[in-house]
Amino acid sequence: MADLMTLPEAAVVLGADVVTLVHIIDVGDTVPTPPVPTDFEDIVFAPDDIERFRVELRRRRFEDFKIEYSDVYTEDTGPGARHLEFGPGWRDILCEFCDGLREFQNAGSRTRLRWGKEKFGAMRLFYDCSDEIATYIAERKGIAYGKSLRTCQECGELARLRFGHSICLTLCDRHKHLVGELDPERDGIILDVDAWSRQQREGEPG
Known part of the structure; x- marks a missing residue:
């Protein structure tokens, strides 16, 4: 589990803001592999999640x-x-x-x-x-x-x-x-x- 990345850490790697990532997760079509907790501050990303979110951000940025x-x-x-x-x-x-x-x-x-x-x-x-x-x-x-x-x-x-x-x-x-x-x-x-x-x-x- 040491490879897991926090929400702010993932935002930095993806070049996105936390609010955008939270919205994507809230939409429900692209979510991190670890179960999404009730408190969004506790969201974590597995290494394989980053590329999926990168693709989704590219789509949302047109x-x-x-x-x-x-x-x-x-x-x-x-x-x-x-x-x-x-x-x-x-x-x-x-x-x-x-x-x-x-x-x-x-x-x-x-x-x-x-x-x-x-x-x-x-x-x-x-x-x-x-x-x-x-x-x-x-x-x-x-x-x-x-x-x-x-x-x-x-x-x-x-x-x-x-x-x-x-x-x-x-x-x-x-x-x-x-x-x-x-x-x-x-x-x-x-x-x-x-x-x-x-x-x-x-x-x-x-």
Whole structure:
């Protein structure tokens, strides 16, 4: 057992932060070989676990995507830089959006994806493009947004927005535990926070 590595030690070796490793373990698809204790501070890794977690981190950092779509994706840099800040289950949606950018770019229009994030369980994409194609790119961004609300951001399976008491995420049945205890007043009722917010505003007296 002397070869076992603590959670902070594994984080250093993997070049990741502890919070990210804990999240991966909480998801449940990639876990250390030794049984996972109730207290995450007591998690340990066997030597063979490191490579499996390295592969998972690469997937979550979209490393292969960045190489494949380097012609239409320019990573944000500098102070306050943002990245692709959502789960790997949305990779196909991301690729479909960037395939569209590639079509416009091949036709001579300027367009680049800069960064993206998850907010209220949906994919938000940020990009630069020529004015003449702005409407078309916005339409494809809307399609990606809609698909993300039906796709588990962890695994890519069919999903819906899950409302916990302090967080909401679009997850399948297998990963719904990530939002904690479900809020019965909102879970299964609000399936698109943006649409719900618009309805609430429209219902307000003028």
